[in-house]
Amino acid sequence: KNQVEQSPQSLIILEGKNCTLQCNYTVSPFSNLRWYKQDTGRGPVSLTIMTFSENTKSNGRYTATLDADTKQSSLHITASQLSDSASYICVAYTGGGNKLTFGTGTQLKVEL
Amino acid sequence: GAVVSQHPSWVICKSGTSVKIECRSLDFQATTMFWYRQFPKQSLMLMATSNEGSKATYEQGVEKDKFLINHASLTLSTLTVTSAHPEDSSFYICSAWTTANTGELFFGEGSRLTVL
Numbered sequence: 001k002n003q004v005e006q007s008p009q010s011l012i013i014l015e016g017k018n019c020t021l022q023c024n025y026t027v028s029p030f031s032n033l034r035w036y037k038q039d040t041g042r043g044p045v046s047l048t049i050m051t052f053s054e055n056t057k058s059n060g061r062y063t064a065t066l067d068a069d070t071k072q073s074s075l076h077i078t079a080s081q082l083s084d085s086a087s088y089i090c091v092a093y094t095g096g097g098n099k100l101t102f103g104t105g106t107q108l109k110v111e112l
Numbered sequence: 113g114a115v116v117s118q119h120p121s122w123v124i125c126k127s128g129t130s131v132k133i134e135c136r137s138l139d140f141q142a143t144t145m146f147w148y149r150q151f152p153k154q155s156l157m158l159m160a161t162s163n164e165g166s167k168a169t170y171e172q173g174v175e176k177d178k179f180l181i182n183h184a185s186l187t188l189s190t191l192t193v194t195s196a197h198p199e200d201s202s203f204y205i206c207s208a209w210t211t212a213n214t215g216e217l218f219f220g221e222g223s224r225l226t227v228l
Contacts, residue, residue, distance in 0.1 A: 034217070043118070043205050043219035044156070089155060093215065100146075100217065105155040 002027040004092050004103035012109045017080055021106045023073040023090035031095030035064050035075050038087040038105070047075070047088075080110045115139060116208045118220030125196055126228055132192045133223045135206030141186035142208035147179070150203040150222075162189050196227040 004025045013019050025033065032051045036044035048057045048064040050073065057064050061084075063076045077084055090103040115138040125131050135145055143164050148156040160181050162168040168181035178200075180192040189208075193200055205222040209215065 032215075036219075041203070041222065041224070043116075043207075043221045045219070046216070049216070087155070091217075095215075100158075102156055102158065107153065 002092070002094065002099065002101040004090055004101045006088075006090050006103040006106050008106060009104070010107040010109070012111060013080055015080060015082055015110050015112055018076065018078050019080060019108065021075045021077075021088050021090075021108070023075070023103055025071050025073070025090070025092040025101070025103075027092040027094050027099075027101050029094055030068070030071075031093045033064075033066055033073050034091040034093065035062070035073075036089045036091060038089060040086070044089055077108075082110050082112070084108060085110045116142075116206065116218045116220040118206055118223055120223055121221060122224040122226075124226045124228065127197055128195055130192055130194045131196055131225060132190055133204055133206075133225075135189045135191070135208065135220050137187045137208040137210075137218070140208075140210045142189075142210060143186060144209040145183055145189040146207045146209070146217075147181060147189070147191050148205045148207070150205060156205060159191075193225065196225070198227045201225055201227045 007022045034049050035047040038044040050066040052068040061078045066073045087105045087107050089105045092101045117136045119134045145162045147159045159174045160168045160170045162181050162183040164183050164186050170176045183189040207219045
């Protein structure tokens with residue numbers, strides 16, 4: 001059964017601090033992994049897409065890593081801002097059959 | 113970038129009525145669209161996968177007669193909540209899949225349904 005697990009479930013950090021969100025996936029066949037940011041009451045927005053051959057990809061203050069051997073991915077947020085408060089969702093794409101498996105998300109709150 | 117438009121963004125209806133939500137891909141053709149439901153502080157729950165010109169595939173536990181999905185064109189899918197009840201109140205989100213590049217999934221802004 002395809003699964004994507006994210007940790008922590010929720011996280012509170014102070015503005016300016018860094019944080020790392022984790023994603024473990026078990027999907028077959030694996031094609032790529034995506035991170036989305038969802039603000040409250042809005043639709044998710046894509047942050048990064050990583051194929052199995054990519055180890056690191058950055059998008060501004062967001063840096064995603066992928067270890068295809070251990071089937072783990074992380075999303076590192078640098079110098080957090082209040083606007084980073086959102087739900088971060090990890091999604092694994094199997095490729096064949098257009099199958100997407102969603103993680104349950106990490107709820108991040110950045111405080112002053 | 114590609115845009116997915118969802119309408120209405122919020123709707124309030126009386127119990128027993130039906131509500132239709134539209135999902136449009138504005139600048140690309142989407143052979144596959146997805147519908148999700150999201151409760152407060154929870155992640156997206158996939159309801160169904162909709163392929164243009166064919167019947168939607170519903171996830172286990174989702175009533176197909178309750179949530180009617182139509183994907184009549186490559187740019188439009190609709191979700192109709194029939195005989196809505198207060199427990200159907202939720203945030204409904206659609207997404208559209210394009211096979212360009214490595215494949216990309218674009219989400220709509222969501223529709224907030226409140227059933228009185």
